[in-house]
Amino acid sequence: MDIPRIFNITESEHRIHNPFTPEKFTTLGTVLRLKPGTRLLDLGSGSGEMLCTWARDHGITGVGVDMSQLFSQQARQRAEALGVADRVAFIHGDAAGYVADEKCAVAACVGATWIGGGVAGTIRLLSKSLSDQGIILIGEPYWRQLPPTDEVARQCYVSSISDLCTLPDLVSSFAELGYDLVEIVLADQEGWDRYEAAKWLTMRRWLETNPDDELVGEVRALLNEAPRRHVEYTREYLGWGVFALMAR
Template identity: 75%
Template structure:
């Protein structure tokens, strides 16, 4: 069980696998007013930066589940590095359908709502692990402006324009599911740059050390096209944020 190899390569040096900086991740933790001892479930936990730094800074505990074997191992190393391995656990596995044995105060799916077939399914899945009065965190893209054509949407790595909503529509959709939006922290151009541009040096270094790998042509094609595609499409049209929801 693993994610597509291209992601394990391009994001192998990332600690945060979304367009968030460490500062924004800390802002989110502070915005949630996390109490020491709060238990957090993170479905699609990547390299574990959210759980590890929140355990260090806010005294939370919890578990993360991710399909990437590489990222899960990196998360365990990060927990050891920050001295929080006794408070956070990382599981290599499929987060789709995962329900915690113990109800949690925060249930998160940050940038991986596909595990529930989309936002609605992800919220329904997270709610199964949430204690009464707890908070659901959803990390999701939205359109900064509607792409003028389907080709532009595909340039943003969306399947079509209909894949995402404008921010007001996304916020309204949570209300339609009978949830209050109680906080949000949004990506900006700088955090997007840090997420996307960091991949380019990683790919170049990987190509230098793996010139004969059968996958090298795919990595070379991605590195050649990614900077222009990102600047033309994603940076101009696609937003991303984490939204905190509480059931009404």
């Protein structure tokens, strides 16, 4: 079980696999008022930066689940490096359908709501692992400004304008699902730069050291188009944020 190899290549040097910066995760951990011993579940945990740094800074415990073998290994290494391996665990597996054995005070899916077929399905999935009065964290993109055409939307890695909401519509959707929005931390363009631009150096170095790999053509094509695509489309049209929800 693994994610497509191209993502393991392009994001192999990432600690955070979304447009959040370390400072944004610090802010999020602070505004959630995390207490020592708080138990978290993180579905689609990537390289484990959120769980590991919050275990270090706030004394939380938790479990992360991710399909990438590489990212799961990196998460365990990060836990060791930060001295929190006794407080957090990382499972290499399919987060879709995963329900924790023990109820958690915080259940998160920060940037992988495809595991539940979208925001609503992912909230339903996370709620199965949540204790009473617990908090759900959803990381999700939205339109900063509506693209003029579906072709422009496709340059932002979606199939059409209707695939994403504006921020007001996304916020309204939480209420329609029966949840209060109790905190919000939004990414900014610097976060998008760090997430997207970090891939470019990774791809260039990979091409230099893997000239005979079967994915050379695909990686080269990505590197050729990615910088212009980012500054013309992704950076201008896409927003992203983490939304903290509590059931009404």
